[in-house]
Amino acid sequence: MKPIAFVIPWYGDDIQGGAEIECNHLAHCFMDSGMEVEVLTTCVKKAADDKGKNTLHAGISKESGVLVRRFKVRKQNKDRYNCANLKLYNNMPVTAEEERMYVEEDINSPAMYRYIRDNRDKYECFIFMPYLYGPTYNGSRECPDNCIMIPCFHDESYAYMNLTKECAARFKGMIFLSKPEGELAHRLYDLSKVKTAVLGAYVESGWxxxxxxxxxxxxxxxxxxxxxxxxxxxxxxxxxxxxxxxxxxxxxxxxxxxxxxxxxxxxxxxxxxxxxxxxxxxxxxxxxxxxxxxxxxxxxxxxxxxxxxxxxxxxxxxxxxxxxxxxxxxxxxxxxxxxxxxxxxxxxxxxxxxxxxxxxxxxxxxxxxxxxxxxxxNFTHKVISEKYIRFLRGIIEDKSTAFTK
Missing domain, CATH: 3.40.50.2000 (Glycogen Phosphorylase B;)
Structure with missing residues (x-):
């Protein structure tokens, strides 16, 4: 079996965002089950940092046993980004051009996208998370035949963008963390050709x-x-x-x-x-x-x-x-x-x-x-590992089995 690649804007053991923690947990869950796992991420440390400034070194490293590939981001035009993001954040109507400005001026790494395009056949699949950022919008374009998303959707203006609708329909598989998230996605997007499942998230226990x-x-x-x-x-x-x-x-x-x-x-x-x-x-x-x-x-x-x-x-x-x-x-x-x-x-x-x-x-x-x-x-290491691996194997083998748990 070829490696599984997670694609996420920020990654590290000390990153506290919900999607970042879940990515870290899943990477270790898959490794514990015998899968080969890599994480493709950027040289920006965390979400609160300047999205156009590289503060970490590009290249390959091992972080808690996980192979991590970091790619440089391009400089951000903050005026264009803020113009679009301010409207979206405040639930104001946006034009198609403003949607494009948001996606173009969000965190983006052309080097990452080139790597995905040039190496897409070397991976079983690319798992993008969360939906909101440039690497998911733009990176998934480079691997349409083997991309999966864990979107972490919220009922917010960003989820209603036409570009988000186009992006969602692109994936082969989509994993939701809760039933309401899945219901929202099916209400907003055409997922008729996307295999979906509500699998939940890993919660660390034992303490x-x-x-x-x-x-x-x-x-x-x-x-x-x-x-x-x-x-x-x-x-x-x-x-x-x-x-x-x-x-x-x-x-x-x-x-x-x-x-x-x-x-x-x-x-x-x-x-x-x-x-x-x-x-x-x-x-x-x-x-x-x-x-x-x-x-x-x-x-x-x-x-x-x-x-x-x-x-x-x-x-x-x-x-x-x-x-x-x-x-x-x-x-x-x-x-x-x-x-x-x-x-x-x-x-x-x-x-x-x-x-x-x-x-x-x-x-x-x-x-x-x-x-x-x-x-x-529902959410222990063993339960989550089994559900996610079963879903992934179904995608990889292109089976039509429906997964609801």
Whole structure:
């Protein structure tokens, strides 16, 4: 069997984006099963960096046992990119020319595309992820006969572009991380000639039995019940909305000792009078993060846009329930599938969910146990490896078998 190549804009053991983590996990899963795996990526370190500036060395290296080929990116015309991206980001109508500007001025590596074109017959398939960036749009043009996409679609303006529709129909196979993501794709694109499957994502486990909630409470001097937020502190993830709702809740429930504990990068301006109620710990160690899950009353993921959610799965592994925004079909669906949490659509229902969790801790514990069972049955290393490898072999052998799990 020839090598499998993952194609992704950024790659590394220390890259924290959801698609990048999933790519890393899958590369190791495939290698553990005996497959030969390579990663084709760029010389840009991470998504927050200048997309037109090479900061890493081009060439071949081994990273945690994975063969990585890095290619230089071309300089970006930021004015053209920002003109198009600003409209897309703010859900404004864009012209065909503006779509083209976005794709052309996003992160791009002509050297990578040449390599794919010249070596496409040396690989069983190229797996592109996620959908949003230049390497997926432009790299997949060079290998139309053996390309697969793990798109990580969100219900956002970029997914509605005509160029995205053209790109989606190009692939031989497409893997979704959740049912709502697959439903969105089938609603937006003509996938009649694309083999599709909802396979989920790998969630690292094995740490849950060693969680020490009391150690977290003692280390950070937090003895009251608390809601946990774990992730980037920015408006895109709705961390600001969560804090706003929580502060409003506390104003109406002054006697309630509940706290909001925040871990992760970024900045969030906490009003001075609520700095004892909203506790921002910044980055913490992996051990502390796991202990925080176990110590929390529940995890809240307020994001409107997710194609999966590792932090929700981690909370369930720690047997703690979750609270999610009903504006996100993916996270809401996860809660509905296993009864592992609640969901809200406005401040009023947010308050209702908080009251329920506080007053019904035995039910909250049961929701956490439901979530634990759900994760261990669907997203462990063994389960994910088997599903993905079965799907890939079906694509490679050009079988017509339908995969739904």
């Amino acid at each position: 849950e039995d060693s969680c020490d909630p009391q150690a977290f409470r003692e280390k950070y001097n937090i003895q009251d019940d608390f809601i946990l937020y774990a992730g980037r502190k920015d408006s895109g993830k709705k961390a600001d909305e969560l804090m706003k709702f929580f502060i409003q809740y506390k104003k109406f429930h002054k006697e309630e000792k509940l706290k909001l504990v925040i871990i992760g990068g970024g900045t969030l301006e906490i009003p001075r009078e609520f700095q004892r109620e909203v506790i921002d710990l910044g980055f913490v160690s992996i051990e502390d993060k796991h202990n925080a899950f176990a110590a929390s009353l529940f995890l809240c993921n307020p994001s409107y846009f997710e194609s999966f959610s590792i932090v929700i799965m981690e909370s369930w592994l720690a047997k703690r329930p979750v609270l999610v925004s009903e504006h996100c079909a993916v996270t809401t669906n996860f809660c509905q599938e296993n009864n592992g949490g609640l969901y809200y659509d406005n401040f009023g229902t947010f308050c209702g969910c908080l009251d329920f969790m506080i007053k019904n801790k035995e039910i909250a514990d049961k929701m956490g146990e439901n979530g634990f069972k759900y994760v261990t049955e």
